[in-house]
Amino acid sequence: MKGNFLICKGCGQKYNLIGHCLLRDSETFASDYEFSREKWDNYYRGNCLKKLEDEENEYLQRHFNEIYKQISEYKPIKEVVYLEIGCGSMFFGQNIAKDCDLVIGVDFSKVALNTAHKLFKNKGIKNYFLIQADVREMPLRSDCIDLLYGGGVIEHFKDTQACVDELYRVLKPGGVSFNSVPYLNIGSLTYRQIWGNVPNVPILKQLAEFVHMKLLKARHMRFGYEMSFLGSTLKRIHKKAGFRTIVVDKFEVSLVFKSVPKLLRPLFIRLANSSRLFWPMVKIIGKK
Numbered sequence: 001m002k003g004n005f006l007i008c009k010g011c012g013q014k015y016n017l018i019g020h021c022l023l024r025d026s027e028t029f030a031s032d033y034e035f036s037r038e039k040w041d042n043y044y045r046g047n048c049l050k051k052l053e054d055e056e057n058e059y060l061q062r063h064f065n066e067i068y069k070q071i072s073e074y075k076p077i078k079e080v081v082y083l084e085i086g087c088g089s090m091f092f093g094q095n096i097a098k099d100c101d102l103v104i105g106v107d108f109s110k111v112a113l114n115t116a117h118k119l120f121k122n123k124g125i126k127n128y129f130l131i132q133a134d135v136r137e138m139p140l141r142s143d144c145i146d147l148l149y150g151g152g153v154i155e156h157f158k159d160t161q162a163c164v165d166e167l168y169r170v171l172k173p174g175g176v177s178f179n180s181v182p183y184l185n186i187g188s189l190t191y192r193q194i195w196g197n198v199p200n201v202p203i204l205k206q207l208a209e210f211v212h213m214k215l216l217k218a219r220h221m222r223f224g225y226e227m228s229f230l231g232s233t234l235k236r237i238h239k240k241a242g243f244r245t246i247v248v249d250k251f252e253v254s255l256v257f258k259s260v261p262k263l264l265r266p267l268f269i270r271l272a273n274s275s276r277l278f279w280p281m282v283k284i285i286g287k288k
């Protein structure tokens with residue numbers, strides 16, 4: 001520790017320690033990340049407490065129980081050191097904090113972390129820590145996390161392997177990594193193209209990147225860079241990182257399809273629930 005700064009022993013990056021937050025001294029990230037980070041900063045910007053509370057209530061009603069059930073099938077959420085990668089407002093982490101030894105949120109968007117911080121403070125939660133970092137290179141020592149969750153995060157950059165390697169590094173032996181990502185199927189090849197999803201298979205990937213990023217200049221990519229994956233690709237990446245037990249399955253969530261016209265929503269929901277050709281998201285679980 002030096003003054004108000006901490007310096008990561010691994011990468012040498014300087015961090016500013018402010019209360020429960022560790023913020024990067026330099027806001028410059030790798031260039032392929034900058035474009036996504038701007039999009040996410042804009043996404044979270046201007047959220048007042050009332051709007052956040054409304055969003056959180058909707059999350060608790062629609063999603064929390066379903067996600068809780070799926071994660072705790074692989075690791076009971078009790079007295080654990082929990083890490084939420086790409087935590088955003090960190091609704092999930094805040095609502096399990098009372099059962100955890102410590103909850104840590106990592107996100108590269110400072111605006112997202114401010115949002116999460118407001119909510120933690122408002123609830124009077126003390127056992128949390130928020131870190132501004134790239135999930136491929138987190139200022140955390142190896143083997144320190146029992147359970148980690150990424151809700152729609154590891155698809156937002158090209159180098160998925162580097163990220164999954166990093167997740168493996170920070171987990172304790174026996175620790176569990178649980179991520180949800182868009183599934184590569186009819187859904188990702190059709191309506192997900194509205195915001196520029198990139199199917200992670202050769203040729204389609206290069207084609208989608210050319211169209212969305214070069215021709216259309218990424219203006220419509222409101223979630224920044226986003227890929228969709230085949231189950232076999234996810235398994236291969238996790239196996240290469242070193243994970244022992246690996247499971248890929250449908251990620252059960254209450255479906256909304258906000259980007260689809262209202263009239264078509266019931267049809268989309270029926271299709272998404274009935275066939276893997278239309279599953280919006282899959283979960284990938286890896287045990288170290």
Ligand SMILES: C[S@@+](CC[C@H](N)C(=O)[O-])C[C@H]1O[C@@H](n2cnc3c(N)ncnc32)[C@H](O)[C@@H]1O
Nearest residue numbers: 040086087088107108109133134135151152156
């Ligand atoms: C789809 S949002 C998910 C937010 C939250 N997990 C949830 O379930 O509501 C993706 C989040 O990942 C963050 N993110 C994307 N790429 C990242 C990276 N390379 N490093 C850290 N955070 C990243 C974004 O800032 C954003 O908050």
